Amino acid sequence: MHLGSFPQTRLRRLRRTPALRRMVQETVLTVNDFIYPLFVVHGKGVRREVPSMPGVYQLSVDEAVREAEEVAALGIPAVILFGIPAHKDPIGTENFDPEGIIPKAIRAIKQAVPDLVVITDVCMCEYTDHGHCGIVREGEVVNDETLEIYGKVAVTHAQAGADMVAPSGMMDGQVAAIRRALDEAGYAHIPIMAYAAKYASHFYGPFRDAAQSPPQFGDRRGYQMNPANVREALREVALDIAEGADIVMVKPALAYLDVIRAVREAFPVPVAAYNVSGEYAMVKAAAQRGWLDERAVTLEILTAIKRAGADLILTYHAKEVAQWLHNAR
Numbered sequence: 026m027h028l029g030s031f032p033q034t035r036l037r038r039l040r041r042t043p044a045l046r047r048m049v050q051e052t053v054l055t056v057n058d059f060i061y062p063l064f065v066v067h068g069k070g071v072r073r074e075v076p077s078m079p080g081v082y083q084l085s086v087d088e089a090v091r092e093a094e095e096v097a098a099l100g101i102p103a104v105i106l107f108g109i110p111a112h113k114d115p116i117g118t119e120n121f122d123p124e125g126i127i128p129k130a131i132r133a134i135k136q137a138v139p140d141l142v143v144i145t146d147v148c149m150c151e152y153t154d155h156g157h158c159g160i161v162r163e164g165e166v167v168n169d170e171t172l173e174i175y176g177k178v179a180v181t182h183a184q185a186g187a188d189m190v191a192p193s194g195m196m197d198g199q200v201a202a203i204r205r206a207l208d209e210a211g212y213a214h215i216p217i218m219a220y221a222a223k224y225a226s227h228f229y230g231p232f233r234d235a236a237q238s239p240p241q242f243g244d245r246r247g248y249q250m251n252p253a254n255v256r257e258a259l260r261e262v263a264l265d266i267a268e269g270a271d272i273v274m275v276k277p278a279l280a281y282l283d284v285i286r287a288v289r290e291a292f293p294v295p296v297a298a299y300n301v302s303g304e305y306a307m308v309k310a311a312a313q314r315g316w317l318d319e320r321a322v323t324l325e326i327l328t329a330i331k332r333a334g335a336d337l338i339l340t341y342h343a344k345e346v347a348q349w350l351h352n353a354r
């Protein structure tokens with residue numbers, strides 16, 4: 026490639042006016058890029074703000090429907106649902122109960138806004154009394170027994186009308202198990218968005234307040250990935266694609282842009298990135314103190330995540346950004 030040299034080449038020529046800058050902009054955020062997370066709780070008229078996530082609420086089903094209507098009106102194509110059950114137990118029974126919180130929310134949202142894509146998180150940590158993402162035996166999270174439950178949960182969500190499921194527990198073989206369970210139940214058309222490269226990150230702290238899901242003993246390093254690894258992420262992604270993943274996710278996003286880039290370059294599948302709770306909380310906290318310009322910084326972060334190679338971004342900022350993008354027109 027001939028790169029040119031000064032004084033023939035002056036890169037500032039194409040930066041001189043807003044219109045010129047617009048013409049050569051390489052990465053453009055749109056509302057189509059976003060997936061908005063919702064936390065659903067039992068009850069009616071509940072709208073409880075998560076202290077570490079200003080602007081994010083635990084919502085009862087009726088309130089979640091209102092939120093979903095707002096999301097759809099803003100042009101955001103999808104939500105991802107997380108449920109907080111009425112009771113927790115060792116295997117998380119409410120997780121695969123057709124009358125559980127998530128099936129209720131799916132049915133209500135699909136009825137109110139049929140075109141909104143409803144994705145569900147398939148995991149166990151919100152539902153288990155020990156707070157781990159699988160069945161625990163003698164202090165260990167056991168893999169293969171957990172897969173059976175994931176399959177049941179995914180089918181329960183599909184039966185309630187979910188458009189896509191997103192396994193996030195980081196058990197080996199979870200995509201294959203869920204794919205098989207869905208196919209056998211007649212849901213071969215339901216895609217899987219796999220949390221493929223999910224790291225054992227401290228950026229999930231505020232989410233665990235929102236979903237009331239912190240592990241009650243130990244941590245998740247026995248199943249989630251070591252933040253120091255990138256080759257391993259490529260193996261996780263390759264396995265998930267081989268098992269039938271339709272979309273693969275890297276999580277978190279901001280501190281893992283190199284992982285997003287590596288996955289983007291190695292695989293021809295849609296890549297999602299999760300701009301997680303801690304990333305959101307940092308921006309909100311600094312903005313509240315007047316230390317950062319929230320709008321500018323958020324747009325810069327999300328553009329960077331897309332520039333790194335993400336096709337889709339799960340972000341708590343989705344509604345605000347959708348508004349900013351509309352107003353900028």
Ligand code: PBG
Nearest residue numbers: 148150193228229232301302303
């Ligand atoms: C469930 C799950 C978690 C997140 C998404 N799904 C928490 C965890 O693994 O502890 C985190 C999302 C966020 O921090 O915004 N396993």
